[in-house]
Amino acid sequence: MNIGVVVFPGSNCDHDCQHVFRDVFGQDVSMVWHKEASLAGLDAVVLPGGFSYGDYLRTGAIARFSPVMQAVKRFAAEGGLVLGICNGFQILLEAGLLPGAMLRNQSLHFICRETYVKVENAATPFTNVCKSGQVLKIPIAHADGNYYTDPVTSASLQANAQVVFRYCTADGTVTPESCPNGSLDNIAGIRNAEGNVLGLMPHPERCAEAMMGNDDGRAIFLSMITSCERKQSVGVR
Amino acid sequence: MKAKIHVTLKQGILDPQGKAIEHALDSLGFKNASNVRVGKYMELDLKETDKAKAEVAVKSMCEKLLANTIIEEYRYELSA
Numbered sequence: 161m162n163i164g165v166v167v168f169p170g171s172n173c174d175h176d177c178q179h180v181f182r183d184v185f186g187q188d189v190s191m192v193w194h195k196e197a198s199l200a201g202l203d204a205v206v207l208p209g210g211f212s213y214g215d216y217l218r219t220g221a222i223a224r225f226s227p228v229m230q231a232v233k234r235f236a237a238e239g240g241l242v243l244g245i246c247n248g249f250q251i252l253l254e255a256g257l258l259p260g261a262m263l264r265n266q267s268l269h270f271i272c273r274e275t276y277v278k279v280e281n282a283a284t285p286f287t288n289v290c291k292s293g294q295v296l297k298i299p300i301a302h303a304d305g306n307y308y309t310d311p312v313t314s315a316s317l318q319a320n321a322q323v324v325f326r327y328c329t330a331d332g333t334v335t336p337e338s339c340p341n342g343s344l345d346n347i348a349g350i351r352n353a354e355g356n357v358l359g360l361m362p363h364p365e366r367c368a369e370a371m372m373g374n375d376d377g378r379a380i381f382l383s384m385i386t387s388c389e390r391k392q393s394v395g396v397r
Numbered sequence: 398m399k400a401k402i403h404v405t406l407k408q409g410i411l412d413p414q415g416k417a418i419e420h421a422l423d424s425l426g427f428k429n430a431s432n433v434r435v436g437k438y439m440e441l442d443l444k445e446t447d448k449a450k451a452e453v454a455v456k457s458m459c460e461k462l463l464a465n466t467i468i469e470e471y472r473y474e475l476s477a
Contacts, residue, residue, distance in 0.1 A: 217437075217462070217463070218465055221462065221465070254465070260467065261467040263406070263411070263413075263468060264413055266413050267413070268413050268414060308410065308467070308468055309467065310467070342411070342413075
């Protein structure tokens with residue numbers, strides 16, 4: 161599998177994503193500078209976490225205009241897998257590849273800690289090795305992760321099973337207290353209607369190998385690899 | 398022309414910064430202050446003398462970049 165990790169000025173989780181795909185899973189990884197206009201030859205693209213363009217104006221608002229984002233839009237429209245983690249999720253929202261917007265965390269604090277998320281939809285290319293309802297422990301690190309969308313969009317997210325991850329307790333109960341940032345409906349990650357674009361606030365690349373003390377994040381990368389291998393075996397991208 | 402642009406969270410969307418400031422004002426004794434909303438203020442010069450054209454341009458800037466209309470609303474003033 162060929163994975164492209166996009167590097168914006170201010171990305172800081174790009175090398176962690178590269179490390180996980182390349183060193184933990186043995187995949188081919190290219191770093192894609194934000195000025196690139198083509199994603200030819202890639203099976204999946206990751207928009208990593210960080211603080212692209214210093215979070216100026218709004219998180220992800222400026223990164224959306226990077227030349228590479230036109231290529232990411234085309235890539236997504238052609239069915240390529242796109243994963244946005246944290247700031248990558250914020251960029252996908254600003255670019256309109258996913259619905260909704262991020263507000264400042266309800267507490268106003270930058271929150272960096274472990275969270276539990278429940279896999280609400282295990283039939284996606286990003287969660288296919290998970291069981292429905294499985295609980296993953298994955299850390300968050302953000303100040304703007306308070307997901308918001310209007311009631312009509314929220315209803316359509318529900319109806320189309322686009323909510324992929326919800327913050328929950330360790331035993332998988334979705335409660336207001338288990339939501340770290342005030343996110344609507346405890347939303348931690350959503351996919352697009354077509355199912356090939358996922359954005360999530362937690363950082364699976366920070367917990368993808370046993371030596372980190374937690375490898376729950378592996379499931380997301382392994383799902384993507386599994387999904388690509390299945391597609392290749394039937395001859396489509 | 399000069400454009401002065403204000404961007405704030407829409408009414409009905411929780412503004413935690415506004416709430417925090419409201420509590421601070423309350424502890425300072427300003428019991429008569431409520432509904433604090435925090436926003437952004439931007440100003441810019443436009444190479445444009447026609448007010449109608451300037452308005453079209455500023456509106457488009459707000460819709461496309463300066464505000465995220467899912468969560469924010471904007472208003473602007475134009476002056477010579």
